[in-house]
Amino acid sequence: MPTQNKPSLPVIKRLPKYYRYLGEMEKEGVTKVSSSELARVMGTTASQVRQDFNCFGGFGQQGIGYNVKLLHEELGKLIFARHPVPTILIGAGNLGHAMANYFRQDTQGFELLAAFDVKPEMIGLTLCGVAIRDMAELESYCAEHKPKVAVICVPREAAKQVAQKLIDLGIRAFWNFSHYDFSIEYPDIIVENVHLGDSLATLSYEVNNNL
């Protein structure tokens, strides 16, 4: 499929949502969908939907609508890796535990290989089926297993310290639950941020002021 324009970050961030809605439509037996129908569920405009898909080569013919099954498949191919991407988790504390738990069921093309921590009492334990290793082993582990993605579940200060090390060891993509902002020092690194604390604080503000 020829790519017309390099998609911008907002377009990329909408892809998983398109993918979800198309999956639901397929389950419900819908075979065709127009850009205006997709726009309605996405909370956007039909023109935006067509522009988004044009970034990836179009997927449809004017006036005919999109084939739900095909579009769902094509987006799936764009989003998900064919082979599981080897992934490691840094920080086996409360949040790390939560995320290892999440990876056990919703792998979505990622394979969690190992977890790392600095606390001696945690080393050797198992976190949701994955061994917790000493951070001191990180270099030899990466040389052998070549993980491509790291899930960062350590506090901001620790994240800042391990970022350089992980990048030196060949990791180029991060699912970042810390509040360390990778983009300032490493603009070329792939980072997807999830700020649970900010999300809960936003809810707190709303509850505090508008409930």
Added chain:
Amino acid sequence: MPTQNKPSLPVIKRLPKYYRYLGEMEKEGVTKVSSSELARVMGTTASQVRQDFNCFGGFGQQGIGYNVKLLHEELGKLIFARHPVPTILIGAGNLGHAMANYFRQDTQGFELLAAFDVKPEMIGLTLCGVAIRDMAELESYCAEHKPKVAVICVPREAAKQVAQKLIDLGIRAFWNFSHYDFSIEYPDIIVENVHLGDSLATLSYEVNNNL
């Protein structure tokens, strides 16, 4: 503190980030900060920072800069409830477990009272120190304990079903990890969404196409 304009959602979403950065500055011993310094760490403009704070009454004097400690305190008062907000968790599966785990340490003004599930084998178990109750008990439980917030960790279909029930039982705010879109049917309800699956899918796209 007089409120000048009702803050918009983007302003509210920036508050936790301001709060975090000010907390870090305070720890580092910084006492004064200008709107342009704040703008730099926030990735915005000085004019935006001043506009944001004007929504809450200003917090500073032109040309003098903001008092870091005071501003941090004031934002904290705006964001966090004085008394823990009674909260329940719906769905004690993998993700529910992860989030109960999160609440144990990072309560931020919320108190997790109970978890609910429909699976008979889970009822009566404990999830990170909180009892798992039968969904059938939800009505009597809410009548007695009056929770104000629900954390939704069930699949989209189940979330759609429980939403009406929870709203009927007096719950007006949701931390929503499901893909059910509350805002379509309940525009007046407070909802903060966290779509972990979409976030991981976005990372997957980037790894798949740009690594």
